[in-house]
Amino acid sequence: MKPRALTLIAALLLLPVTLCAAAEMRFPPPDFQTGYSLPDLNPDTPPTASSNGVPDAIVLFIALSITTWLVFKSRSRRGLFIMTIFSLGYFGFYRTGCICPVGSTQNVMAAVLVPDVGVSVAVLSFFVMPLLFSLFFGRVFCASVCPLGAMQELVAIAPIRISPALDRALGLGRYLYLGLAVLGVATGAGFFICRWDPFVGIYRMGHSYGMLLAGVVILVLGVFVARPYCRFLCPYGILLGWMSKFSKWHLDIPPSPCVSCRLCENSCPYNAIDMPTPQHLVQDPKIGKRRVRLLVLASPFMIALGAAAGYLMHEPLSRMHPTVEMSERIALEDLGAITVDNLESRTFRAAKQTTAELHAEAISIRGRFKTGGAWLGGFMALIICLKLVGLSTVPKLDVYTPHKETCFSCGRCYPYCPVEAVPKRA
Amino acid sequence: MSESNTMERRDFIRVAGAIGFAGAAYGASGEKSEQMLWQLDPNKCTQCGRCSTHCVLVPSAVKCLNQFNICGYCDLCFGYLQPGSRDRDTGAENQLCPTAAIKRTYIEDPYYEYIIDEESCIGCAKCVKACLVFGNASFYLQIRQDVCINCNECSIAKACPSDAFQKVPASTPYIYLTGDIESTRSLPSADATPPQTTLGPA
Numbered sequence: 001m002k003p004r005a006l007t008l009i010a011a012l013l014l015l016p017v018t019l020c021a022a023a024e025m026r027f028p029p030p031d032f033q034t035g036y037s038l039p040d041l042n043p044d045t046p047p048t049a050s051s052n053g054v055p056d057a058i059v060l061f062i063a064l065s066i067t068t069w070l071v072f073k074s075r076s077r078r079g080l081f082i083m084t085i086f087s088l089g090y091f092g093f094y095r096t097g098c099i100c101p102v103g104s105t106q107n108v109m110a111a112v113l114v115p116d117v118g119v120s121v122a123v124l125s126f127f128v129m130p131l132l133f134s135l136f137f138g139r140v141f142c143a144s145v146c147p148l149g150a151m152q153e154l155v156a157i158a159p160i161r162i163s164p165a166l167d168r169a170l171g172l173g174r175y176l177y178l179g180l181a182v183l184g185v186a187t188g189a190g191f192f193i194c195r196w197d198p199f200v201g202i203y204r205m206g207h208s209y210g211m212l213l214a215g216v217v218i219l220v221l222g223v224f225v226a227r228p229y230c231r232f233l234c235p236y237g238i239l240l241g242w243m244s245k246f247s248k249w250h251l252d253i254p255p256s257p258c259v260s261c262r263l264c265e266n267s268c269p270y271n272a273i274d275m276p277t278p279q280h281l282v283q284d285p286k287i288g289k290r291r292v293r294l295l296v297l298a299s300p301f302m303i304a305l306g307a308a309a310g311y312l313m314h315e316p317l318s319r320m321h322p323t324v325e326m327s328e329r330i331a332l333e334d335l336g337a338i339t340v341d342n343l344e345s346r347t348f349r350a351a352k353q354t355t356a357e358l359h360a361e362a363i364s365i366r367g368r369f370k371t372g373g374a375w376l377g378g379f380m381a382l383i384i385c386l387k388l389v390g391l392s393t394v395p396k397l398d399v400y401t402p403h404k405e406t407c408f409s410c411g412r413c414y415p416y417c418p419v420e421a422v423p424k425r426a
Numbered sequence: 427m428s429e430s431n432t433m434e435r436r437d438f439i440r441v442a443g444a445i446g447f448a449g450a451a452y453g454a455s456g457e458k459s460e461q462m463l464w465q466l467d468p469n470k471c472t473q474c475g476r477c478s479t480h481c482v483l484v485p486s487a488v489k490c491l492n493q494f495n496i497c498g499y500c501d502l503c504f505g506y507l508q509p510g511s512r513d514r515d516t517g518a519e520n521q522l523c524p525t526a527a528i529k530r531t532y533i534e535d536p537y538y539e540y541i542i543d544e545e546s547c548i549g550c551a552k553c554v555k556a557c558l559v560f561g562n563a564s565f566y567l568q569i570r571q572d573v574c575i576n577c578n579e580c581s582i583a584k585a586c587p588s589d590a591f592q593k594v595p596a597s598t599p600y601i602y603l604t605g606d607i608e609s610t611r612s613l614p615s616a617d618a619t620p621p622q623t624t625l626g627p628a
Contacts, residue, residue, distance in 0.1 A: 025562050027498030034534045038494040039541065047571040047596060052461050096482075096575055103578045108451060120461040121452075128448050135444055194579035204482050207581075248440055322584075347472050347587035 053099055053122030056091075060101075060126060060145065063087060064133045067140045070411070071251050075420065077411040083144035084153050092147035097203040099123055100147060101130045102236040103194045105178075109185045130236075134243035138250040141240060142230060143409040149230050151199050153410060155219050156226035159269030167271045168387065170232040171406075175383045178235035179376040187368045189321040193235060226269035230408065241405040251402055251409045254419040258399035265400070267416040272407040277397050291392035299385040303378050310377020311370055318362075318369035327362030330355055462593040464580045467601050468566035470590035473555035477567060478548045480585040487574035488549030488567050488582065490527070490542050493603045497564035499537035504560040505553035506530055506540055522552055544570060563603070571599045 063083065070079040091100065099107075104119075104127040111119040130141035142149050177193075184192040194200070198215040201207025221228050230237055244250070253264050253273065264273060318324045329345055332338045334355070341349075348358070402413070414420060466477070466488065477488035501514055506528050511520035516530055527546035531539045549567055557565040583591030594601065 025496065025498070026560075027500055027562050029495065029497070030499045030537045032534060032537065036533050036537075036539075039539075044600060045570055045572040047463055047574070047576070047599060052596065098575060098577050107578065118459045118462075120459055122461070124451055124459075128451055132444050132448065135440060190584065191579040194577065195584070200482075206484060207482060246440065248437065343474055343476075344587045347474065350472070351588065 053120065053126065056095060056099070057122045057125045057129070059090060060129055063090075063145045064129060064140060067144050067409075068133065068137045071137065071140055071143060071409050072249065075255065075411070075414055077414050080144045080411045084150045087145050088147055088150035088154065091145075092151065092199070092203045097147055097197065097200045098194075099126055101126050101141065102146070102148060102234065103191065103197070105236050105239070106181055106185050106191045106193055109182050113182075113186045114188070131239060131243050134240045134247060136248050138244045138247045138404060138407060138409050139237075139240050140409050142237065143411065146230075147203070148197075148199055148234070149227060149408065151202070151219065152222045152227040152229060153408075155222045156269060157223050159226040160224050161266070161269065161271065162225060164271050167231065172380075172383065172387070173232045174234055174238050175380060177233050178238055179379050181235050183317065183369075183372045183376050184320065187318075187321060187365065187372050192320075198229060227408070231270065231406075244407070245405045247404060250404050251407060251411070253400055253402060253413045254417050256419055259419060260399060261418060262400075263418060264413045264416045267413040268402075268407075269412070270406060270408060270410075272403045273413065274395070274397055274401045274403050276399060277394060281394050282396065283394055285393075288393035292389055295385060295389050295392060299382070302385055303381045306381025306384075307374040307378035310373040310375065310380070312373075313377070314366060314369040314373040317373050317376075318366045321362075321365050321369070323358070324362045324365055327358050330358060461596040463569075463571055463576055463596050463599050464574060464583060464591060465569050465571075465594040465599060465601050466567055466582075466586070466590045467592060468568070468590075468603055469601075470588050471551070471554070471567055472588040472590075473551035473558065473567075474587055475550050475552070476585045476587070477582050478550040480582045481549070482577060482581055483573065483575065485547070486549040486582070487569050489544045489547045489570045489573070490549065490551070490554060490565055491568050492540055492542055493564045493566065496562050496603065497540065498562045499533065499539060500561065501536045501538055503530070503538065503540060503557075505557035505565050509556075522556060524548070524550060524552070528553060566603055568600055 063086070067080065067083055070076055070083060091097065104123050107119045107123050108127045110117045130145070133140050144150060144153070181191075181193045184190050196211075196214070198211065198218045200215075201212040202215050202219075206212075218229055260276060265275065267273075319328070326344060326348060329338065329342075330348060333341060333345055402409075478486050481487055504522075506522060507514060508520055508522050511517075513520055518526060521528070525546045525548055527543045527548075529541045529543055531541070533539050551567055554565040554567055557563055580591055
């Protein structure tokens, strides 16, 4: 009696569950008579062992160490060239360019700026390692480890020298790119460095038409203007440059005292060799000091102006966010300005979210772009101020020296220097 | 003496700066330092077909899976058969799958087993949509983590109209079906149904 009652109670308790299950399925699951058993439900294929980035981080460390040795001890342009080919092959074509230290900047920024987002130790080491090497040895990462740099280093066959003024002006593009990338991460609009990566399509032998075209254009341009991406766009290069500026050791053109023979003058396609200061430019230090003082006084106004300009730019900037883009599209469709719907708008209209909710979300995102835009504008103005301060004093140099901030440590100048104990021809 | 002291001090500052910088970066990385992977939520998926065209891999890392405990083992499987096909057999002209990646095996009358050959699957979601509209909705898309190269910004995630892509911890790399069609899964909207609202001035 007792067991039967228990069974009855159990059946009654389970009834809603079974009814519910039956209501969910249009066709009841079969009751097999032949002893057939269901195949393994979830053949959980784990991610490949190398995808967590740990082996890549180890390879990165070894590559950075070898490059450091090649730059300082072996002083071999040929060795650096071979290392460049290895990095392009491994980090570029074999590992398909992901994850790279340039892109890892965004993961670290996301971990800092966005709540509930972290970054794995492997990715963090990708970001930190080249910077630490840069702090001690200069930009050895750029020399022959970065897959983006490697690609351009190999195609720079007939580089022309562009004027330092143009070089500096275009170099501001890197700061804008970094600012936009941080803005994209902070507002949740996306990872722009990865989205606009020009070479990832070439590594993977397929991407959108626009990205492949951008990659090819940069490579063709790179034949004549060496490393255009690194010099005018690379956001990570800024951080490396800052570190390299304070580096303990750095590539030297002459291993022993420079004889000022001028042979290396044209060897650097990156305008990264500072020449001895010509007599007529050596000026009274007071003039420089006065200029700096004026700039320091003017800088708060410039930064405020930049921030205001950035704030006013929030509307076009916010269109980079998919939700804002969607909200504008839906609004235009509702107004009749766009008469053909697309997959995105059809999907949105079929989903649960209402138009009002979408617009409200878009407005709150636009608010984020107001703050972010102001920061971006202020940052750009600050950078311009700092650049002007740098230009207003003439440094006193006696010998040919690599410019620590912009030198890629590529070793192109080695073979030109007659002071090299055993000249190594590249 | 004083010069060597200055140099040592500079070195000390440099090393301290390096350690501080690395430490700050590590601290900022927060507690959620587990590796994250891309995955798509089958409950949000609207079967638009972009998974097969927007992945940087060819064929796509997105594959169709069959949740066998939901599958009805139907003879007339809408995920397997082309609408209006004359015969219910394995003839190529009767199959919905463009790459014939679904293998149909007779189990017992009237049940057939459908297994997906993931090597051939391109993640086009044709079978997923048909099974969702007409059947038990046992087919669903997932990113195969052993195929996916885990791009920092997933190109399918960017193209996905229903915002179904998200990052999941590496310890739980899959999002399985819950089984309740009506309440949890988004029904296809793309070209199966016309837009809900009419266009033009209201």
